Amino acid sequence: MEEDETIATYNSKVKDIANESFALGEPMSNEKLVRKVLRxxxxxxxxxxxxxxxxxxxxxxxIDSFKSKV
Structure with a gap:
C-alpha cells in the first residue's frame, strides 16, 4: 500500500489480485488475503x-470487513 493511497483503493486492488488468482485456477483463501493486507x-x-x-x-x-476496521 502506498502512503497516499486510501483503504478503499487498496482494498479494490487486493480484490482484483484475488480475482485474477482465482481466474488462473489458484484461489486465495480469505485468511491468506487478510494476512497479506495486514502485512x-x-x-x-x-x-x-x-x-x-x-x-x-x-x-x-x-477482506470485505477491512474498510470498517482500518
Whole structure:
C-alpha cells in the first residue's frame, strides 16, 4: 500500500489480485488475503493492525470487513 493511497483503493486492488488468482485456477483463501493486507499496510496503521490481530480470529475474517476496521 502506498502512503497516499486510501483503504478503499487498496482494498479494490487486493480484490482484483484475488480475482485474477482465482481466474488462473489458484484461489486465495480469505485468511491468506487478510494476512497479506495486514502485512502490507504502512507503519501509520501499526496500532490498528496489532488490535485487529489480537481481537479478531483471522481465519474467519473476510477482506470485505477491512474498510470498517482500518
Amino acid at each position: 502490507t499496510l504502512p507503519k501509520r496503521f501499526a496500532n490498528k493492525v496489532t488490535t485487529i490481530k489480537e481481537a479478531q480470529d483471522l481465519t474467519t475474517m473476510r
